[in-house]
Amino acid sequence: MRALRLTLLRHSRHLSKFSSLGGVRLASENVVSQSATSSPPETAGDNLIYTQEHLALKESLRKIIDQEINPHVDQWEAEGKFPAHKIFKILGNAGFLGVNKPVKYGGLGLDFSYSVAVAEELGNIRCGGVPMAIGVQSDMATPALARFGSDELKEEFLLPSIMGDKVACLGVSEVGAGSDVSSIRTKAVRKGDEYVINGGKMWTTNGTQADWMCLLANTSDGPPHRNKSLICLPMNLPGVQIARKIDKLGMWSSDTAEVFFDDVRVPCKNVIGQEGMGFTYQMLQFQEERLWGVANILTAMDNIIQETIQYTGQRKVFRQPVLYHQSVHFRLAELQTEVELLRSLLYRATALYIKGNDVTKLASMAKLKGGRLTREVADSCLQYWGGMGFTSDVMVSRFYRDSRLLSIGGGADEVMLGIICKYMDTLPKK
Amino acid sequence: MSGRVLVGVKRVIDYAVKIRVRPDKTGVVTDGVKHSMNPFCEIAVEEAVKLKEKKLIKEVVAVSCGPQQAQETIRTALAMGADRGIHVEVTGKDYDTLGPLQVSKILAALAKKEDAQLVILGKQAIDDDCNQTGQMTAALLDWPQGTFASEVSMEGDKVKVVREIDGGLETVKINIPAVVTADLRLNTPRYATLPNIMKAKKKKIANVKPADLGVDLTSRLEVLRVDEPPQRQAGMKVETVDDLVGKLKETGHI
Numbered sequence: 001m002r003a004l005r006l007t008l009l010r011h012s013r014h015l016s017k018f019s020s021l022g023g024v025r026l027a028s029e030n031v032v033s034q035s036a037t038s039s040p041p042e043t044a045g046d047n048l049i050y051t052q053e054h055l056a057l058k059e060s061l062r063k064i065i066d067q068e069i070n071p072h073v074d075q076w077e078a079e080g081k082f083p084a085h086k087i088f089k090i091l092g093n094a095g096f097l098g099v100n101k102p103v104k105y106g107g108l109g110l111d112f113s114y115s116v117a118v119a120e121e122l123g124n125i126r127c128g129g130v131p132m133a134i135g136v137q138s139d140m141a142t143p144a145l146a147r148f149g150s151d152e153l154k155e156e157f158l159l160p161s162i163m164g165d166k167v168a169c170l171g172v173s174e175v176g177a178g179s180d181v182s183s184i185r186t187k188a189v190r191k192g193d194e195y196v197i198n199g200g201k202m203w204t205t206n207g208t209q210a211d212w213m214c215l216l217a218n219t220s221d222g223p224p225h226r227n228k229s230l231i232c233l234p235m236n237l238p239g240v241q242i243a244r245k246i247d248k249l250g251m252w253s254s255d256t257a258e259v260f261f262d263d264v265r266v267p268c269k270n271v272i273g274q275e276g277m278g279f280t281y282q283m284l285q286f287q288e289e290r291l292w293g294v295a296n297i298l299t300a301m302d303n304i305i306q307e308t309i310q311y312t313g314q315r316k317v318f319r320q321p322v323l324y325h326q327s328v329h330f331r332l333a334e335l336q337t338e339v340e341l342l343r344s345l346l347y348r349a350t351a352l353y354i355k356g357n358d359v360t361k362l363a364s365m366a367k368l369k370g371g372r373l374t375r376e377v378a379d380s381c382l383q384y385w386g387g388m389g390f391t392s393d394v395m396v397s398r399f400y401r402d403s404r405l406l407s408i409g410g411g412a413d414e415v416m417l418g419i420i421c422k423y424m425d426t427l428p429k430k
Numbered sequence: 431m432s433g434r435v436l437v438g439v440k441r442v443i444d445y446a447v448k449i450r451v452r453p454d455k456t457g458v459v460t461d462g463v464k465h466s467m468n469p470f471c472e473i474a475v476e477e478a479v480k481l482k483e484k485k486l487i488k489e490v491v492a493v494s495c496g497p498q499q500a501q502e503t504i505r506t507a508l509a510m511g512a513d514r515g516i517h518v519e520v521t522g523k524d525y526d527t528l529g530p531l532q533v534s535k536i537l538a539a540l541a542k543k544e545d546a547q548l549v550i551l552g553k554q555a556i557d558d559d560c561n562q563t564g565q566m567t568a569a570l571l572d573w574p575q576g577t578f579a580s581e582v583s584m585e586g587d588k589v590k591v592v593r594e595i596d597g598g599l600e601t602v603k604i605n606i607p608a609v610v611t612a613d614l615r616l617n618t619p620r621y622a623t624l625p626n627i628m629k630a631k632k633k634k635i636a637n638v639k640p641a642d643l644g645v646d647l648t649s650r651l652e653v654l655r656v657d658e659p660p661q662r663q664a665g666m667k668v669e670t671v672d673d674l675v676g677k678l679k680e681t682g683h684i
Contacts, residue, residue, distance in 0.1 A: 053627055060622040095624030
C-alpha cells in the first residue's frame, strides 16, 4: 500500500526526483489520466442533500478506492473474482458498510443520504463488479435484517457484516423465477425447531465467497405473497452446494454463483422478523437497492463521458480532433444533460425518502431511466472511441459490458414499468 | 511539558488536477478546481496522531491559514484524529501573497501561545515547493529543527529524528521544544473513517486573525509573471557519438 501511495505522489508534477520508483501503469490508463475531473467540486452549502460530512466521506472513500481497489481491478477482472473478505474488511474498518445501520451493531445510524453518497463515490471504481458486490453487502442483503431481525440474529449476522468480517449474499432469484419473485420454488419445511430447505438460487453475487445468505424461501402453503420468509442461512451448512460460478458478459470481477440446497437444516430462530412476511420485507428492501444502483451508475456515466471527451479531444480524424465534429460534442452534451436530469430525480427521491415518504414510484422511475440511459451512454461513447473502444485495453468496453446489467438486475425495466403503471393506475382492470 | 503538538495543514490544489495558468498570467486557475490537504501535511497529521495514540503527547492541534475553505482542511485533520483546530483567517490580496515567511510568523506566534512542545509540518507544499516554512518557524522560535524526517521518536526531553538527505540517512537528536518536517516515507496516513468524520463535526475550530497574533502579512515578494513550462520539443536521433558532438556544437549547446 505504501508503494501505491508513492506511485500516486510520483504522478504529481512536483516529485520528479522520485521518478526512479516503479509504478504500475494500468492498460486502461494509458490513454487518459487517472482521475478525469468531471464536474467542478461543489461546496457543501450548495448541494441539495449533501453536507460537509457527506463530502468528507466521499473524499475518504475515494482514497480507499484509489489505493486499495483500482490498482487491482484489471487483475480481478481477468481472474473473475475479487478478494471480498479483504476489501470488505478495509471498508468495514473505515465505517463504510454500515452507514445507515444501527449503531448498536457497529453501524453509524445515519440516514439513507449517506448511503447514496457512498454509492455515488463507489462509481469511481473502474469496473461494475466490485461496486455491485459492495452494494449487496451494505444495502441489499442487510436492510431487512437491520429493520426486522431479532437481537440474536443481528449479533450473529449483521454485526460481522458491517464490520466486514462476514461476506453476505442475497438469495432471491432462482433459475425459474427472476422478475416474478412470488413464484420462487425454494421450500423451507418446518421440522421441530428447524427448517429443512430444498431448492436453489441463481445470480447470487458474492455467492462463492459468502459466509451467509439472506434467503427468501416458501415457509408455508398459502397465498404466494404471504407464505415466504427471509432466513439467515450460514453458507457452510451441510447440503449447501455452490454448483458453479457463472460466466457472464460483464461484471467479471464479481463472482456470481448458482447455489443448490439439499436438505439444509437451519434453526427456526434464523427467520428474520415474522414468518410469512418475507415477500413484504424483500419488497421494502428493493427501494433502497434501486436508488443505490442509480447513484452508483451516475458517477460511472460522468467518468465515461469525461474520458470520451479526453480521448476524442486528442484523437484526430480528417485532420482535426474527433471531438471537434459537431455530431460528437453535441451528442455528448445531450447525454450529460440526461445524466443531470437523472441525478436530480435521485436527489429528489432520496430527500423524500429520508423524511419517511414512500418513494417506490420515483425509485422505480430512476432505476428504469438509469438502466436505459447507461446503455445509451455506453453505446454512443463506444462509437466515438472507434476501434480502440472495441479493445479490452480501454475502460469504455468494460463499461459497455458491465452497465448492460442495470436494465436487467435489481428489477428489470419491464418490472419498473409495471410498478409505475400501477401508480399511474393505467394497468388493465381484472 | 504541555504535551501539545501543533500541526500545520495547507489547502492546496489536488495533486491529480491538471494545472492551468490564468489567462492574465498572474497565477494558476483555482476557481472550481478540486483542492485537498497537502500530501506532506497529511503525513504530518498522521505522525502527530500516532504520537498521541502511543500516549507520548496529549493533544494534537491542527492549524491552517487561509480563507473560509481552509476549515475543510482542518476538518480532514480532525477526522484523522486531531483534537481541535485553529483557523487563521487570511483572505483576498493577503491570501494571494501569503508565503512561508508570513505563515512561519503565524505558526511561531501560535506555538508560543499554545505552549506547544512540538510543531510538525509537511516538508513542503506541492503548489509552491518552497520547503521553507518549517525552517523559518524554527528560526523565529529559536528552536532546534529536524527536517525531512523519515522516522521520529521521543526520547525523554529530546526527539530523535532520522532525516532523509542526499547521501542517505542522518540521525539527529534535538531538544524539545522543536520543529519537525515530515518527508514522504515517515508514515502512511490513515483513511479518515466515517465514524471519525462524524465525530469531527463536534470538535472545535477556533477563529483567529493574524493581527491578533501581532503578525504583519506584508509580503517581500512580488510575482511578476506566471507562465506554462515550455512545450517539449521533439528530439532527434543520431548514429554516432561524433554526430552527437557535431549537433551539440551546431546548436550552440557546447
